[in-house]
Amino acid sequence: MTTMTNTINGSNLDLSIPDLIAKKRDGHELDAEEIKQFISGLSNGDVQDCHVGAMLMAIFIRGMTENEICSLTMSMRDSGERLKWPEYRGSVVDKHSTGGIGDKISIPLAPALAACELKVPMMAGRGLGITGGTLDKLESIPGYQTQLTDEQIVEQITTIGCGIFSQSLKLNPADRYLYAIRDVTATVPNNALIVSSILSKKSIEDLDALVLDVKYGSSAFMKTAEQAEVLAAWLFKVSEMLGMRTCCYITEMNNPIGFSIGNAIEIQESIDLMKYKPGHSTDLEQLVCEQGGRLLVLVNKAETIEQGREMIRETFKNGSALKKFHDMIIGQGVSKTIAAQLISDDETAVRSILKLAHVQHRAIALQTGFIQSIDSFKLGTIVQRLGGGRLKSTDKIDYSIGIHLLKHVGDEIKTNEPWAILYANDDTSKRYPKFLDDLNTALHISSTPVGPLQRIHKILC
The missing domain is CATH 1.20.970.10 (Transferase, Pyrimidine Nucleoside Phosphorylase; Chain C)
Incomplete structure (x- = not known):
C-alpha cells in the first residue's frame, strides 16, 4: 500500500x-x-x-480546519477534468443554491447574465428530497439535454454565453463517490463536507465570481438562520481561499418562491418572467435581479448593486434574456420549432408543450384574514409524493404535477376563497391519501394585516 x-x-x-x-x-x-x-x-x-x-x-x-476544507475541496476538484476559460477572464460567473421549494432562480438568471455579456457555465443538480432540481425542471422541455460533453460545453458557452448542464463523469468523480458514501453513513449534515462538495463542483467551472444562496427554514437543509449563517461563513471563507470572488445570501425558505411548485409549471413561470408578462412573480424577479446584479458588481460590470439589478431587469424588459434562453435550449437539444413556441405569445402553444396534469384540486381558505405564511414543506411534500419528485433515485419524475399559488404572504383573503390549484393525475389519492389535508392546512391566516415577506436575512460579501 x-x-x-x-x-x-x-x-x-x-x-x-x-x-x-x-x-x-x-x-x-x-x-x-x-x-x-x-x-x-x-x-x-x-x-x-x-x-x-x-x-x-x-x-x-x-x-476540519479551513485549511483542511480548502485542501479537500481542491483535491476533489482535481480528481477529474476541469473547465478552463482563459479567453474570458473576468467574465465567468455562476450561482448556487442550497435548495428550496419553488426555487427556479437559475433558469431565468443564466440567460439574463449571458445577455449582459457574461459567461455562465452552470453545472446544476437534480431534486433532493422534496426540493426540486434545476435539471429536472429543464428536462420537462421536450428534447432538452442535460448531459453535455466537454466539447459541447465549450461550444455552448463560447457561442451562446450560458448553459445549464449536469456534472459529467469526467468532472469531479471524487465528489460523486464521497457523496454516495455520505448518504449511507449518516454523514451528510456536516459543514466541512457540505462546503467541499459544493465548492469543488463550482471551482471546476473556473469562475471569476460566485453567488451562493444559503437557505434556512422548514423546507431547507438548514432549519435556522443561525445554522445557515455558520455554513455561509465557511462557504465564503473557503471560496475566497480558492480565489473566487464570492457573495453569500442567507435567505428564508419557510414559504415557496414565486407562484409555482413543480417542474413544467416552474418553467412556465420562469418564461413568464423573461417575457416580463404582467402579473409575473415579483419575489422571483427581486431575487433574480439581486443575485444577478451582485455578480455584475463582483466582476466590475456594474458599479453598484442598484445598477446591477437594473441591468438584469432590463434584459427581461427588452427581451434579450428570453432570446438567450431560446438559443440556450436549442444548443442543448430542443428543436427550433419548440423553442420558438415557448418564447412566443401563444399561450396555448406554450401549455401544449409544458403540459400540466389534467385533474385540478382547489385549496380554499378556511377563514377570513391576511396570509401569514404558506407551508412550503407541506406543498413540496405533496408535489414529491404525487410523482413530481423522487422518493428513491430510480423514480421517474412526472413533470406535469404542480401547484399554482393564487396568493402570496401579506395578501388579504376571504373564507372559501381559493388560494392554490393542485395539478394532479387520477391516481392521486392512492399515491398520497392525505394530500388534500396537507393542501388545505398549508395556509396560515392572521386576523391582523401582515407585511410583505422579507426573503433576504443577511448578506456576506
Missing part, C-alpha cells in the same frame, strides 16, 4: 491510509498532501469503501 512521510507531534512517520484515518480520528490536522493522498486513493485502489466511511465519520466527529 502506498505510504508517505509526514509529521505528527514532531516525529516523522510513514502514514498508510488507516494511519491517515487514525490521525483525523484523534483530532489532528491533515496537511494538503495527506488529503491529496486520500482522495487520489479513491481512483488508484488504495482507498476502499470502508476507509471512506471511517474517514467521513472521523471528519464528522472531529471537524
Whole structure:
C-alpha cells in the first residue's frame, strides 16, 4: 500500500491510509498532501469503501480546519477534468443554491447574465428530497439535454454565453463517490463536507465570481438562520481561499418562491418572467435581479448593486434574456420549432408543450384574514409524493404535477376563497391519501394585516 512521510507531534512517520484515518480520528490536522493522498486513493485502489466511511465519520466527529476544507475541496476538484476559460477572464460567473421549494432562480438568471455579456457555465443538480432540481425542471422541455460533453460545453458557452448542464463523469468523480458514501453513513449534515462538495463542483467551472444562496427554514437543509449563517461563513471563507470572488445570501425558505411548485409549471413561470408578462412573480424577479446584479458588481460590470439589478431587469424588459434562453435550449437539444413556441405569445402553444396534469384540486381558505405564511414543506411534500419528485433515485419524475399559488404572504383573503390549484393525475389519492389535508392546512391566516415577506436575512460579501 502506498505510504508517505509526514509529521505528527514532531516525529516523522510513514502514514498508510488507516494511519491517515487514525490521525483525523484523534483530532489532528491533515496537511494538503495527506488529503491529496486520500482522495487520489479513491481512483488508484488504495482507498476502499470502508476507509471512506471511517474517514467521513472521523471528519464528522472531529471537524476540519479551513485549511483542511480548502485542501479537500481542491483535491476533489482535481480528481477529474476541469473547465478552463482563459479567453474570458473576468467574465465567468455562476450561482448556487442550497435548495428550496419553488426555487427556479437559475433558469431565468443564466440567460439574463449571458445577455449582459457574461459567461455562465452552470453545472446544476437534480431534486433532493422534496426540493426540486434545476435539471429536472429543464428536462420537462421536450428534447432538452442535460448531459453535455466537454466539447459541447465549450461550444455552448463560447457561442451562446450560458448553459445549464449536469456534472459529467469526467468532472469531479471524487465528489460523486464521497457523496454516495455520505448518504449511507449518516454523514451528510456536516459543514466541512457540505462546503467541499459544493465548492469543488463550482471551482471546476473556473469562475471569476460566485453567488451562493444559503437557505434556512422548514423546507431547507438548514432549519435556522443561525445554522445557515455558520455554513455561509465557511462557504465564503473557503471560496475566497480558492480565489473566487464570492457573495453569500442567507435567505428564508419557510414559504415557496414565486407562484409555482413543480417542474413544467416552474418553467412556465420562469418564461413568464423573461417575457416580463404582467402579473409575473415579483419575489422571483427581486431575487433574480439581486443575485444577478451582485455578480455584475463582483466582476466590475456594474458599479453598484442598484445598477446591477437594473441591468438584469432590463434584459427581461427588452427581451434579450428570453432570446438567450431560446438559443440556450436549442444548443442543448430542443428543436427550433419548440423553442420558438415557448418564447412566443401563444399561450396555448406554450401549455401544449409544458403540459400540466389534467385533474385540478382547489385549496380554499378556511377563514377570513391576511396570509401569514404558506407551508412550503407541506406543498413540496405533496408535489414529491404525487410523482413530481423522487422518493428513491430510480423514480421517474412526472413533470406535469404542480401547484399554482393564487396568493402570496401579506395578501388579504376571504373564507372559501381559493388560494392554490393542485395539478394532479387520477391516481392521486392512492399515491398520497392525505394530500388534500396537507393542501388545505398549508395556509396560515392572521386576523391582523401582515407585511410583505422579507426573503433576504443577511448578506456576506
